[in-house]
Structures are given as structure tokens and as C-alpha cells.
Amino acid sequence: MLFSNLYKTSLLTAFSLIMLLASCKTNRYAATEKIYKDKAKGFAEIIGTVPPAGQLYDSLNPTNQQWIGSVNFGIRKPNFVVIHHTGQDSLAKTIKTFFSTKAGTSAHYVIGRDGKVVHMVNDYLRANHAGVSKWGKDTDLNSSSIGIELDNNGLTDPWPDAQINSLLKLLVTLKKTYNIPTANFIGHADIAPGRKNDPKNFPWKRLADKGFGFWYDEVLKNPPADFDTEKALKYIGYNTANLPAAIEAFKIHFIQSDITKTLTPVDVLVLYNLYTKY
Template sequence: MLLSDLYKTALLTAFSLTMVLASCTTSKYAATEKIYKDKAKGFAEIIGTVPPTGQLYDSLNATNQQWIGSVNFGIRKPNFVVIHHTAQDSLAQTVKTFFSTKAGTSAHYVVSRDGKVVHMVNDYLRANHAGISKWGKDTDLNSSSIGIELDNNGLTDPWPDAQINSLLKLLATLKKTYNIPTANFIGHADIAPKRKNDPKNFPWKKLADKGFGYWYDDVLKNPPADFNTEMALKYIGYDTSNLPAAITAFKIHFIQSDITPTLTPVDILVLYNVYTKY
């Protein structure tokens, strides 16, 4: 078998999981799952085309470029998990939204209030959940993360134990499967502080206790006199181009009882403690 044939075979094999999952249709969602299957097949064909099309670095001198497929490659793997609340009233409403091409949004998983987990986009594919966002130097979180939507209206809904327990099991699987660092379990507000505030009033400490994200210690030490709060926020990952928005996002995650865009003395103690963990 030629090297190029090996390359194409390996790529198509790598996408077989997507195709298997997409083929498991039910009568209720057969139409939308057919669209999913067709799109996945189209992506597999694009990636499996040897040599790749439309990837010339020098269109004026195409003969100066050669394709030799390497045998050492793999599918891109997610490095972050971004948690959202749906701001909708039910699991069914969110699923319907993710079927809408007009809405254009999606997530890899939706976790309902009763703990049911709905998987909607293959983990290796790019879902449209993060939008315009930034965390550290990463400006395309859609491409580097798994998005999880929690069925919660963002206003008065509590966080039921069944929902959080299912989320913890899901996060444990994702962390182990993709070797996601502890620091890389974050919220939508963290990566989009100018636009988003979700998930609100969320039990981040429960997640941190299980190794999904960081939380501050019970005993907080005073920072040094020259502690720079803006630099600390930036070091953690926050986009500080709009500092009040970054402060608010930090407080949505770690303070919650007060999300005004100013740091109180207690907030600074918390910030310093969290900063030292990164």
C-alpha cells in the first residue's frame, strides 16, 4: 500500500467514531442526525483527500511544493472545558436551539436538571459555544475546548445535586481521556468577560475539590506590598483589556456574593491566593 493510501486510510479510520455515533438515529431526531452524519462525512472526505486541496503556499509556483504524507499524526484534542448555563427553560428548548442554523450555536454536551447528559457534537469536532473569547493567549476557544451547557435559566434556577453529580462524572471522563490540566476547567464568563456572565452562582468549589479548576484556601495570606492585581488576573488567564469586566468575571467565578467591578481588600486576598496556584 502506498504511503498516501496509508495516510488516507488512517484519517478515515480516525473519523469512524463520529460516523458510528451519527448513525445511531432515532425517529424523533432522524432528520437532524442525518445532517450531522452528512457534515461529518464531508469533513472526513476533506481531511482524507491526498494530497490536500487548496493548501499551496506558493500559488505562482506550484511545482515548488510537494506532498509526502507522514505516518505520525492524530486528531486534534481539546485542552479546555468551558462551562455555560443555557439561559433557557428546559433541555428540550436548548436541544431545539442547537438544531437551528439561524441561531448557529451548539455545545458538545448538555446536562439537564435531572442529570441526563446529551452528547451533541463529537469531542474531536469544533462546536460553536465560546463565541468571541480569550483566555491567556488563546483567542479561539471554540477550536481548543469542549463546551458543556447546563440546563439552567441563569436567573432563579438552583443547581440540583443530580445535575452537578452528572457533570462531575462527565468532567472526570473528559479530564482522563484528554489529559486536560486542572487549571483549564473554566466558565463562559471567564473567557468572555465583556459579553457573558455564565454560569452564575455556580458551585465552582465542588468542582475544584474534585480536581476541575482551582479554588482559594480557607486561610488566606496577605499578598506582598507590590502585588499587581491586573497582572495577576492576566496571569491566571483573564483578558484585562477591559479591566472592570475582567474583575467582574473573576468575582462571578470566585466571589459571587458581590460582582461589582472593583476589588475589595477581601477580593484581593482571594485573587492572590488563586494566583499562586497557577
């Protein structure tokens, strides 16, 4: 009887250990998820505070301000999608980086080489992926865009079909959900000329063929004699404060075989063709 009880106890202990290990394995990110939920709850409390805390425009005469909540309002609606390469060697390393408060970076989505999609920040929240950036008149792309990181070291890695196929499926959903304009699917290099160069050697044409961004036509027409290349780059969205850097960013996206900081005659043909699409 004693042996039987000991046997049962051993079985229960072993079973409990197995369940504990399984729980740890399936909830390996439980700690960080709790931090995410706590931060989201904190933001919800700030938004829900009536009247909004600390929003007095006249601290010397606070009675000269009244709060009357309107019924017509909404939450952040992303208007751009910014695509990056991670510059790291694995999906796991990128996820670890996005857990680091010291690094302070994040993205809404990370897509692995095998096509696995990891959603890390709610689309309606602001992720820290764009940094100091500008596109057109928008100087805070973090607040207006969805950031997608693709697991790629930015050096020798190819772009696997599984990864690009998953990206295209995700973009279909994002474009439909938020009514994002075709022109507003861009790269990190586009919005941060001279500071960032990602994603490099990326299949932008494949995305454009599906309605995510523009690409130039096979037949290119000569621009008019007074065609201003700097104004054209600016019209598309590039920050031309550093013109050579803007040219480089344009060529990282659309030329790729040559990313020098000067426009060749062929580059000008491409630029003019794209300019007419915006």
C-alpha cells in the first residue's frame, strides 16, 4: 500500500512538473505581455480621464476653460506602411531587441524568413520604428504609420517567397482595414535619407504589382526640358534638405543596381515616370 501511494505521488509530481514545463514553454513571453497590458491600461486611463488631465491652456485663469465632450471622435488611424529589414540574424533576436527598454525600438509586425508573422504592437498604437524621419510634410511617421520589420540581415540574405507572400497577405489586410493609399507603402530609407538604407535589394516591383506602392513603366518617355529633378523628388515625398542623400534613398528603392548619390540619364527617366504617377 505504501509503495502504491509513493508510486501515485511520484506520478502526480512528474505530471505536475510536465505541466509546469509546458506552461512555461507556451507562456515564455508572459512577463513582457503583462508589461504590454499594464502600459495599454495606463494609456486607456489617460484617454478616459474626463476632463483630460493637464490640458489647461491658461493656467492663470483656469475658470476660463470648460470641458464639454463631443460625440464625434475616433482613435489613431494609420495612413502609411513603412517596411524595414531587421539587420539581425534571426526572428528571435529581433523580438528580444523589441523587449529591451534600453534599445527603445519596436514595430507593429515582424515577419520571419519562414513567413511567420509576429504582431507586437496594436495597429492603433504608436510603435518606435521610424525614428527621425520625414515624408512629404509628415515629420512624425511613428504617429501616422504601421511599421513592418522583415527578418533579414541587410547584407547577404535573400527575400524568401514565404516571407514576401506573408507580407503581401498582411498588406492586403492593412490596406483594406485602414484605406491606406497606394502611394503610402514606403521603405525606411525613403523616410530617413542618409540615415537608413533599409530594406536593401527589396522586391518593390512585386509589391507595386499588387497595389502596394508605385513602380515605373517598361516604356519610359523623355521628360520636358525644364524638368526639375529636385522638385520631383520632393513632390513624391522625399526630404531633399540633403539632396545627395535623397537621391541615394530614391535609388535604393527604385534603381538598386546603382545607389550612388547622383542621377544618371536613366535615373531621370525613371524619376519622371514615377513623378507622373503621384
